[in-house]
Amino acid sequence: MSTLLRPAGPEPTSVYWRRRAVVLLGLVVLILLIWMIIKAATSGGDEPKVAQTPVESSASAAAESPPVPEAEPCTKGALAIDLTPDSRAFGAGEPVTFTAEVTNTSAIRCALDPAATRIHVTSGSDRIFDSDDCSTAEPGPGQPTLLEAGAVGNLPVSWDRHRSNETCDPGLPEPRPGTYHIIATIAGAKSNDTVFDLR
Numbered sequence: 001m002s003t004l005l006r007p008a009g010p011e012p013t014s015v016y017w018r019r020r021a022v023v024l025l026g027l028v029v030l031i032l033l034i035w036m037i038i039k040a041a042t043s044g045g046d047e048p049k050v051a052q053t054p055v056e057s058s059a060s061a062a063a064e065s066p067p068v069p070e071a072e073p074c075t076k077g078a079l080a081i082d083l084t085p086d087s088r089a090f091g092a093g094e095p096v097t098f099t100a101e102v103t104n105t106s107a108i109r110c111a112l113d114p115a116a117t118r119i120h121v122t123s124g125s126d127r128i129f130d131s132d133d134c135s136t137a138e139p140g141p142g143q144p145t146l147l148e149a150g151a152v153g154n155l156p157v158s159w160d161r162h163r164s165n166e167t168c169d170p171g172l173p174e175p176r177p178g179t180y181h182i183i184a185t186i187a188g189a190k191s192n193d194t195v196f197d198l199r
Contacts, residue, residue: 071146074110076188079103083157083184083191091199098157100184100191104147111144114155118185121159121175128175129159134168157184161198 082101090096100117104110121129145153159182163172177198184191 071109071111073116073144074102074104074112074147074187075106078106078110079112079187079189080105081184081186081189081191083182083194085182085194085196087196089197089199096159096161096196096198098182098184098194098196100155100157100186101152102147102155102186103152104149107149109146109148109151112147112153112155113144113187116187117155117157119157119159120183120185121180123175123178123180127165128180129162129164130166133164133166155186157182 080103082103083098084101086097086099087094102112104112118131119129120131145155147153161175163175165172175198179195179197182194182196184194
């Protein structure tokens, strides 16, 4: 016991005390490390688990959201139509095309369907073409366009230079060069009378 409290040896007493302090400190650090490892291993299963809530994908969320109400079709009283030729005169073989500027004059939005476009072509008193004749009528291009109240939309209008009549007679003469008039009717609303030339 006396050697434990009073170290004996050729070295000074302070050297032995320092050595014992270093050994003791090392033991304390080792015990702390072992304790921390054991605590970490045993407490891993005790952590509370956070409930996982499934997140809806954007596609499924969009599918479940209420659909946007569709607008009613534009009616005759809701439209003002300004028809202009894309050229004042059309040469032989040149497409005869026009642009219909359509204004929604109502207080609510409406759906403008290009398929509701009809044209009537005359030259003086001569009835040249009507898209309501027999099967000559062709639907306008594109899908319905939503027109907000007071908004303006453009629709293309064309004529294939063919003559038609109400009895669907075949072999009608082709329209000759000269001055012609065209009126476009869209959803029952009539455009202005537009003048153009065929060359």
